[in-house]
Amino acid sequence: MKEIILASSSPRRSALLEQIGLNFRVIVCDLEEHTPPGLQPFEVVERLAARKAMFVADRLTEGIVIGADTVVVWRGQLLGKPSCEQDAVEMLKRLQGSAHEVFTGVALVDAGNNKVEVSHEKTRVIFRPLDEEEIRRYVSTGEPSDKAGSYGAQGIGAIFIERIEGSYTNIVGLPMSKLSLMLKKFGYDIL
Numbered sequence: 001m002k003e004i005i006l007a008s009s010s011p012r013r014s015a016l017l018e019q020i021g022l023n024f025r026v027i028v029c030d031l032e033e034h035t036p037p038g039l040q041p042f043e044v045v046e047r048l049a050a051r052k053a054m055f056v057a058d059r060l061t062e063g064i065v066i067g068a069d070t071v072v073v074w075r076g077q078l079l080g081k082p083s084c085e086q087d088a089v090e091m092l093k094r095l096q097g098s099a100h101e102v103f104t105g106v107a108l109v110d111a112g113n114n115k116v117e118v119s120h121e122k123t124r125v126i127f128r129p130l131d132e133e134e135i136r137r138y139v140s141t142g143e144p145s146d147k148a149g150s151y152g153a154q155g156i157g158a159i160f161i162e163r164i165e166g167s168y169t170n171i172v173g174l175p176m177s178k179l180s181l182m183l184k185k186f187g188y189d190i191l
């Protein structure tokens with residue numbers, strides 16, 4: 001079996017891979033997350049996921065490298081990780097009482113033969129209405145600080161979610177069903 005390498009510092013992505021009993025190691029790449037303006041959300045997350053995976057694969061001679069990137073899209077606006085607490089409050093004010101989409105791009109790179117596969121998944125999330133006090137209390141827990149859209153569906157943020165259409169794990173940072181099919185194409189079976 002080839003070694004699996006996760007090119008991500010996200011503890012949620014590691015937790016999802018641990019959940020399915022995958023043996024892997026983490027190599028973190030500290031890349032600037034910049035893309036040219038005017039790209040569609042799926043293009044942004046696919047490009048960033050590919051860049052992260054290729055950066056790590058370039059430094060290896062073998063192994064399958066997984067890269068990923070997650071953004072929240074609200075009425076056409078891309079919301080990444082908040083720059084400060086006020087930014088998080090502003091994002092949550094937009095998301096409350098409405099629907100948004102979470103896009104996660106996933107890239108697999110086989111470091112041995114430079115085979116690359118990139119894809120993305122989209123999940124629709126509906127938030128119940130929130131008042132400003134609730135938003136401020138949530139932001140002061142610190143949970144939003146490292147998360148796209150300023151919430152964690154796997155954490156306290158769960159209490160804001162009325163409904164989800166699509167993959168839950170995609171919201172948390174890795175669409176596991178899609179990932180398993182991509183790994184299969186690289187000759188790696190989970191079961």
Ligand SMILES: Cc1cn([C@H]2C[C@H](O)[C@@H](COP(=O)(O)OP(=O)(O)OP(=O)(O)O)O2)c(=O)[nH]c1=O
Pocket residue numbers: 007008009010011012013028029033052068069070071072081102146147148149151152153154157171172173
């Ligand atoms: C919407 C949402 C996002 N997130 C997280 C997943 C990602 O870790 C993060 C989005 O930022 P990313 O830039 O995708 O990932 P990262 O900076 O955490 O890690 P790396 O670049 O090293 O791969 O937001 C949640 O944990 N829960 C959620 O509900």
